[in-house]
Amino acid sequence: MTTSSSNHTTTKQWILASKPTGAPILSGPGATFKLQTAELPALQEGQLLAKVRYFSNDTGLRNFIQSTVAPERFYVPTVPLGAPMRSGVIAEVLESASPKFKAGDLVLxxxxxxxxxxxxxxxxxxxxLAPLPxxxxxxxxxxAFxxxxxxxxxxxxxxxxxxxxxTVVISSAAGATxxxxxxxxxKLLGAKRVVGIAGSDEKCAWVVEQLGAHACVNYKSATFLADLKAATPDEVDVYFDNxxxxxxxxxxTRMKRAGTVAVCGAVSGYNSDEPMQLCxxxxxxxxxxQIRGFIMLDWMDKAPQIVGELIAAAADGRIKLQDGETVVEARIEEQPEVWMRLFSGANQGKLLTKLIV
Structure with missing residues (x-):
C-alpha cells in the first residue's frame, strides 16, 4: 500500500485521465481513470496523513469530472485532468500535524x-466521528447523517x-438521498401523503413497507403514467427531484397550481451526451x-442541528437505517467499477466502498 523512504510516502491513487462525454470508460486506451502510484507531499502544519477506510460513492461525482456547467459556474471546484479523483471518505489518522487529531482517530x-x-x-x-447510538x-x-x-x-x-x-413525491426513493x-x-415532517418513485417493484415494496411511504410507483413499468396519476389523486404540492x-x-403534469419542484439532481442524464428533453x-x-435548484452546502450553518435531529430520530426508531446501506468490500483497483454501480440501479440506499488491501 505504501512505501516510505527519506520521509517520502507513496500511495496508489486514481487520477482523471480523460473527460467522458457519455458514460465513463473503465478500460482501454480511452479510459476515464488511470491508477498510478503517487508521492504524497510532506505534512504541513494543520494537515493529517490518513489511511482511507471507506469511500462515499455518489452520482454527483459524475459532474465533478465533466459537466454541461462551465467550471467557473460549478458549485465546487471540479477535478482537472491529471488530478486525483475526489470523493467523501472516512479515514484513520496515521500522522497528525494538528492539535485537533492524533494517530488512530477516525475522521470524515x-x-x-x-x-x-x-x-x-x-x-x-x-x-x-463520535460514536452513534x-x-x-x-x-x-x-x-444518512x-x-x-x-x-x-x-x-x-x-x-x-x-x-x-x-402531498410530497420523491424520485430515486430507494437511493441514498x-x-x-x-x-x-x-416521520419528521408528517406530510399528509408521501409517494416514492423507484426502479423496480422490489424497491417500491421496500420504500412503502420499510420507509413508510404511502405509495411507490415503478418508473420502469409500462403503466407508470397511469400508476403515477392513481398514486397522486389530489395532485402534488412538492416534488423532490433526483x-x-x-x-x-x-x-x-401532476403538480398543483403554484407547486414546487426542488431539484437535487438529474442522474438520468449524467452519462448521456444527449440534451434533456421535456415535452x-x-x-x-x-x-x-416553481422549480428551485439547491445544493445542501447552502445551509451548512444548519448542518449540526440537522444531523443532531436525524441521529435522534434514528435513536428513537422514527428513522430506520436497516438495509439503508450497500457496503462493497473492494481493493483500490476496483473502485471505479464499484462507483459505476450507482448508474445501474444495483444498490439500495447509500453505496459505500470498504477499502481492503
Whole structure:
C-alpha cells in the first residue's frame, strides 16, 4: 500500500485521465481513470496523513469530472485532468500535524478526500466521528447523517417548503438521498401523503413497507403514467427531484397550481451526451410551477442541528437505517467499477466502498 523512504510516502491513487462525454470508460486506451502510484507531499502544519477506510460513492461525482456547467459556474471546484479523483471518505489518522487529531482517530471529509489508499487531509475540513447510538455503524456519517441526509432535509424544508398538509413525491426513493427524504417527509415532517418513485417493484415494496411511504410507483413499468396519476389523486404540492428526464416530465403534469419542484439532481442524464428533453415544459406556465435548484452546502450553518435531529430520530426508531446501506468490500483497483454501480440501479440506499488491501 505504501512505501516510505527519506520521509517520502507513496500511495496508489486514481487520477482523471480523460473527460467522458457519455458514460465513463473503465478500460482501454480511452479510459476515464488511470491508477498510478503517487508521492504524497510532506505534512504541513494543520494537515493529517490518513489511511482511507471507506469511500462515499455518489452520482454527483459524475459532474465533478465533466459537466454541461462551465467550471467557473460549478458549485465546487471540479477535478482537472491529471488530478486525483475526489470523493467523501472516512479515514484513520496515521500522522497528525494538528492539535485537533492524533494517530488512530477516525475522521470524515465530505468532498476533499481522493480515490487513494492514503490521503493528506486538512484538519480544518476534517470532522471527528463520535460514536452513534444503538451501535449504528459510523459509515452512516457518509450517508444518512452526512451529505445524503442533509440534502434530503434541506431539499424538503428549505428548497421545497414542504408542509404537513402537503402531498410530497420523491424520485430515486430507494437511493441514498431519496430514502432519507421519504422518511423525513413521513416521520419528521408528517406530510399528509408521501409517494416514492423507484426502479423496480422490489424497491417500491421496500420504500412503502420499510420507509413508510404511502405509495411507490415503478418508473420502469409500462403503466407508470397511469400508476403515477392513481398514486397522486389530489395532485402534488412538492416534488423532490433526483433524476430529471422522463420522470420529471411526467411529474410536471401532476403538480398543483403554484407547486414546487426542488431539484437535487438529474442522474438520468449524467452519462448521456444527449440534451434533456421535456415535452411538458408549458405546465410551468399554465400551473405557475416553481422549480428551485439547491445544493445542501447552502445551509451548512444548519448542518449540526440537522444531523443532531436525524441521529435522534434514528435513536428513537422514527428513522430506520436497516438495509439503508450497500457496503462493497473492494481493493483500490476496483473502485471505479464499484462507483459505476450507482448508474445501474444495483444498490439500495447509500453505496459505500470498504477499502481492503
Amino acid at each position: 471529509d465530505f468532498h476533499l478526500g481522493t480515490w487513494s489508499e492514503l490521503v493528506v487531509l486538512d484538519a480544518a475540513t476534517s470532522q471527528p 444503538n451501535g449504528l455503524p459510523l459509515t452512516h456519517y457518509l450517508g 452526512g451529505a445524503s441526509g442533509i440534502a434530503a432535509y434541506t431539499g424538503l424544508y428549505y428548497a421545497g417548503g414542504a408542509k404537513p398538509e402537503h 431519496g430514502s432519507m427524504a421519504v422518511q423525513i417527509a413521513v 433524476v430529471g428526464g422522463a420522470v420529471l416530465d411526467a411529474m410536471l 411538458n415544459w408549458f405546465e410551468l406556465i399554465s400551473m405557475r410551477i
